[in-house]
Amino acid sequence: MNGGLSSLRSEAAGAMRTVLVSAESLQLTLKPELTQEEQALTQSGRKAKEAHTAGNEDLKEMLESNKESLKLEAMKRIVQLISKGKKSSDLFPAVVKNVASKNIELKKLVYVYLVRYAEEQQDLALLSISTFQRALKDPNQFIRASALRVLSSIRVPIIVPIMMLAIKEAASDLSPYVRKTSAHAIQKLYSLDADQKEHLIEVIEKLLKDKSTLVAGSVVMAFEEVCPDRIDLIHKNYRKLCNLLVDVEEWGQVVIINMLTRYARTQFTSPWKEDAVFDDNEKAFYDSDSEEKQGQKEAKPYIMDPDHRLLLRNTKPLLQSRNTAVVMAVAQLYWHLAPKHEVSIVTKSLVRLLRSHREVQYVVLENIATMSIQRKGMFEPYMKSFYVRSTDATHIKTLKLEILTNLANEANISTILREFQTYVKSQDKAFAAATIQAIGRCATNISEVTDTCLNGLVLLLSNRDETVVAESVVVIKKLLQTQPTQHSDIIKHMAKLFDNITVPMARASILWLMGEYCERVPKIAPDVLRKMAKSFTSEEDIVKLQTVNLAAKLYLTNSKQTKLLTQYILNLGKYDQNYDIRDRTRFIRQLIVPNEKSGTLNKYARRILLASKPAPVLESAFKGQLGQTPLPWTNEMDRDRFQLGTLSHSLNVKAAGYQELSDWPAVAPDPSVRNVEVIEPVREWAPSVGKAKQPKSDDKFYSDDEEKEEEGSGSGSEDSSSSSSGSSSSSEESGSESEEESSEESGKTSSDSGKSSSGSEASSSESEPEQKKKKRTKKATQRKSKQSAADSDSDENGSGPVGKTSSSSAESSSESDSEEDSDVDSPPPPSPPQKKTVAKTKPKVEVKTKKEVSLLDLDDFSPAPPSAPKSSVFSSSLLSDLEGLSLSNVSSAMQVTTPSFGPVKTYELLHHMTGKGFSAKYHFPRQPCLYQPSMVAVQVILTNSSDHSLEEIHIGDRSPASLNIHCFNTVERLEPGASVTVSMGIDFSDSTQAANFQLCTKEDQFSVSIQPAVGELLMPSTMTEPDFCNEQKKLMGMNETSASITMATANTSKQNISKQVLSVANVGVVSSGQNDLQRFAGRTVSSGALVLVTLELREASTALLTINTEKSVMASMLLRDLKQALSQS
């Protein structure tokens, strides 16, 4: 073992060399002490130093020779010396002479040397400066750039003015490569002489305007280093940076994205307001009068700044980058900037990163852990990606466990607990202990499983491993403390196990529990105390303390039985070696045993010792502390105070140079600061995205009328038609800018109209020269007006007398209109693979159709909040995006609901027509029911497709009245368009009789019924082939039902047969050695009667299907179902 360690060590020492090489070249800390440390580590090097100074002589000779090859050889050897940490600074003069060499490789090696030793030999280094100055004027851009690079790396204060001059010149060089180098030089000069800041900022300002993608990343890096607080420098370049972003090299992308995240948090208002998603479709159909009132009543609705949207849209494609840092940067940008419902698009990409290197996994998991605390739903569909493998490193395991615990909820807890059971058995005991804590956390968070968890933990008490037992006791103690009422049997059980438990912490915990709840176990507690009195002297300190505690508590409650025992223990404690125990004993004695000296305190002894204690909180390590985590970050503060993806977040410590992410401003600063004279063609449509989501605000101003028209709410009234001409012209002219005005206006509610109108004038004149853009805009406007005409038509038809009350019906009618429209206008969407998909896709399609026409010109794929319902023409790209969306959606739903890899059928519970927009579907998740073993688990998806939110959804009367249902918790509120999955349990008592009950909302009640297929009343049962045969023999005769069936040709393969059978019935496959026999076994859920299915293949495609069970009715029904499934493909 020792030998292994030391060899590891020497291997690491070798690796360290590499380490130093890279560390040093990163130059993040190029400090002299590095060399010293290095030398201290390699002492042999120091000893050999003498010998080498002699060796250096011949190197000098070689350097001074005329042959290039000799010089090169010498330089290579010198670099090797440097890499070994040996001193070669005495060669400095000889080396510097070669700085002007024509040989590029020689030159480069001289540069390496120079950069390393210039700070030590400042005077000599100056000799080389003139060579660099000459090279800065070289016609070859490569030489100019490398000269600047080395010049700026020489840390000699005297040459600061020369460097400054060189940087300024290079910043206006024709070659973007040289300009990039100058951006890097800025940081170097700044670290050498911070006094140059002002001049350097000037250069940064100039370079920020640069349009080359090469420069962008480097200059932003310089900006972050030198003047991260000068956010004003970014304004004019913001849009350019957003648009260039995709083409910038990957490292630059990371830096720019991080900077823009910070920028956006200071410049835009929060998109996280609750009403942001819903306010627009509610008001879309009011006529302008009522709308005006509405607008005034409501506090300013949220409108996303078009620039904000621009950033989100331009960063989205980068999620597909191969560079993990870029993906993480985009993910954190969405997390910190995007509206809540858009954040989830980053999930898939983050999960993808988990396939990458171990270190990447670690950082990504840390970030996911933080995210999953706040947003469970984001990662829940990917739960299985966080399953632990035995080969994972310990810190990865712990993080995965953490995430799984965060993701646990009512619906998936049984799956998670089953997974945890595997982990508890892990050979990695630290991990097993962490799992037990995680189970404890699940138990407190999800009240349904508290008992299950407790029972499971009690079972663990008989585990052979001490750490597991100890951890279980500690967690049980905490759990019991949270709900001590009904668990005296568990305490009794623990008392029984007490003799076998040796871990001090566990023993102490049990003693404490005894004492705390001694009144619940009045017979056992004194007995435990008696045992403890015997073994007191040989116990650990912590156990002794708790024994004293127990004695005191028993003395107070049951002094008759325990008085003598207590006194005996107190006497033992009095003479203990440990002063803590002596102290405690003295204190307890004074407190509980009345004597003349003790004053009033004695009266309160009972209240002091037996006060009810607050239960401990079991929560995430990422939020606070979680007992004893093996991780270094058990810190008192929340990790989520840091920006995701940062070093500070990873360490949970504020790192030097960390820039706080500011809170959203209450009022957005003037957005017009980002206007620039020259507008990039790419950007022209950007702002209309914001428009698409713009709810109407107060309309004092023509640009607002335009919105109204777009929203289709004008419905041909004179006022809007007159304004439409005006507004269309304005939209034509001002393109992006008019938008900003309106958003600005809404931001400040009552901003002075004078200012913004002048702004729009200016902007219209700005954009005038752009002919091309104008043309495109015109086209769009035409389409827009066509659109609005169509809309107003539908308005008139659908809701002639528009009133507030009928507005909802108007909306829904036009909604259906728009669906029809989309069918006509768009190429038919390719039929999704499954029937279920259709149902799933539909709501999505609706959302999309609600979007503005202008969106289509934009290729904007981000799922935006639904705005006014509108028909729209699908572009092919949008359509393909929809496919993608629907696919991913379904897959996520599938994952949640099918823990076994069998197909799941969904049934209708309540159609939205009968349910007045409220619909419900259900399926059988085929998981054991949590609530009662005799119940069948049912998951119900409640969807609100009406236009108002539904409240207090719960289950009402049931029939037959004896029907045993475990209801889901009342859903307080379901927003329009939203859906929620709830799980319930129904005891069908092994019959296919329908369970009838009422689904109630606050206003309505709907009678619904669930009729289970016979196959769903079963639970898979695992057994071996011999067992199966034995059981089958017992169920012959009356209990056997069989039929010969002809199977569809597609079904003859073994795999297909089992697929078909499993789709019909929830049974388990019994592995079999015979090829022509297939066996399945299950038990009925309520009574647990065995159901055995045998399928014997005969010639051609016939087969003999046999079912053995005592439930003959079920057998015949099951036979019928199976026959049907197998005979049709």
Next chain:
Amino acid sequence: MIHSLFLAKEKAGDPENVAPVLQTPHHYLISIYRDKLFFVSVTQTEVPPLFVIEFLHRVADTFQDYFGECSESVIKDNTVTVYELLEEMLDNGFPLATESNVLKEMIRPPTILRSVVNTLTGGSNVGGTLPTGQLSNVPWRRVGVKYTNNEAYFDVIEEIDAILDKSGTTVFAEIQGVIEACVKLSGMPDLTLSFMNPRLLDDVSFHPCVRFKRWESERVLSFIPPDGNFRLLSYHVSSQNLVAIPVYVKQNISFLETGSCGRLDITIGPKQTMGKMVESLMVTIPMPKSVLNVNLIATQGTYTFDLSTKVLLWDIGKLNPQKLPNLRGSLSVQPGAPKPEENPSINIDLKIQQLAISGLKVSRLDMYGEKYKPFKGVKYVTKAGKFQVRT
């Protein structure tokens, strides 16, 4: 400060368990562990950790690319090239050129022939001009590429990640794939690769050369390829498709309650192989620490048991469906040690040629922008990724 890394390493026991981000009194250490080497970067200020980790991996990749392997001795032997490379890859802590194509134009990889020639002629292996890629808008490709045989090969490699439980039920399974390309085409070819069933691809990440817009709208890969080997695409197959598990494992590992021995019996058989041969089958079992030695008989292939790491490795080779390979025998356990709590998990490695298990198929490859007719080839391979059977 490097000491603290070693301290952390000793504490963690296994170098794999060292946290990649560490804090020391004055510095932050961000490290990766690869090929038995630590690559460490030291920083004093805030920096996105992934930025550094990704870069360090690129450095290691580059060494691998240049020297064929990335080991301590190779790095020691090539210090000068390493210095030169790092010099080009970084400027003042900011990554500069990380594209292997660009780097190779500036610093030629060392070969024996070249070093001989260089010593004789005094030539150098450092390029004198700015790499053309650095400035163009296709930085990954150099101009003036010429081949006599123009060829483009694509390897579709899929890995099955799965966890199977005791009874053989799939707990978790997914398919991850990559397309590795080897493109040797002259000039500036513009390629389009399309699939028969692109909808299988659920989540993708691209080499920077792939045009994202084309993919979004048409689901085809359109790109100007880098010269030589590169990873074009990595993807994840949408999880709604059932994952075919190519083999099944019948296992019985048990330790006797008393006494110092245990039994092991493993049989592997084909399950869903789509009619293809399973090759390079290998079984790895990390045994509990209390197992002293094993005494087994394999009907096919050979097994080894590493006494220090307690890893049992069974190299089977081709899987013969007629005669299933079986490994059985006894395990000797340290006397007196308690019976291991959990049976060890079984890791399986395998390879199936000419099959992409997800069913993904390339339909065609078109080339634009150049006149010649390239030779094209697509190969499919399925491998086991993190394929684990719990026992």
